[in-house]
Amino acid sequence: MTAENTSEPHPESAVDSTAEPPPGTPPDSYLNPRHLSLVEPSLPEVYDAIREADREMNRATARRAAAIYAAQRVLADVGRARAEAAERAGGPRMPWSPEEATKEEFTCEVCALLRLPRRTAETLIEASRTLAEDLPATREALSSGAISYRHAQVIMEQAWGIRMDDDPVAAARARAVFENVLVPDAEVLTVAKLSDRARRVRERTHPETITARHQKSVEDRHVVFQALNDGMASLSVTGDAEKVQAAYHRTLDTALCLQGRRKPAP
Secondary structure (H helix, E strand, O other): OOOOOOOOOOHHHOOOOOOOOOOOOOOOOOOOHHHHHOOOOOHHHHHHHHHHHHHHHHHHHHHHHHHHHHHHHHHHHHHHHHHHHHHHOOOOOOOOOHHHHHHHHHHHHHHHHHOOOHHHHHHHHHHHHHHHHOOHHHHHHHHHOOOOHHHHHHHHHHHOOOOOOOOHHHHHHHHHHHHHHHHHHHOOOOHHHHHHHHHHHHHHHOOOOHHHHHHHHHOOOEEEEEEOOOOOEEEEEEOOHHHHHHHHHHHHHHHHHHOOOOOOOO
């Protein structure tokens, strides 16, 4: 009869994960702690460097937005001074207002400085103004590096729609609530998930009813054609949800019928 040994193994017989494997042992497919200790720089240091570089890019976009807003304000003051000087000198009346003239001049300057198309420069200028004047929490999160400019863009794009011409104070309060809900989410969510979240939060915080907003939005319906590579193109339609969905299904049914995969609707 053989006695079973139930005693604890001697400490010296325990497996050492950092020791060299016995001869003939196949190599480990994954780095063990001993291997990680031989890597220079260490993986945690590399990961920290990636995160810090990303945060620095975020802070840089915040500084760019602040500089654009400051330049816009300075040029507006210069434009008003020019107009007042011209009026005092009794010169010819300019066809554009000082505001329109300085806006055009500044847009052209940003296009040239950053090598941007006009529409992109206009959006960047408006985004910089929005961060400076309307969304202080978003501006602070971007300045600290906690969120990216793409996350800030998602918040701005939805916040732009929270406006009421007849009650700007109520609209400002709604934007503040919207921003305070979204900024913490922006620090942990992907851009795509934040976009979906922002759309739902905007629906809940907007001071106007969905009926009133829908009636205004229908007036902004439009179609966009964009050329693509290899002789292709895309067609984007923005309009009433019910009509656009009906157009989508009709187009899909027609395409499937042409492929022989579906019978035409009666």
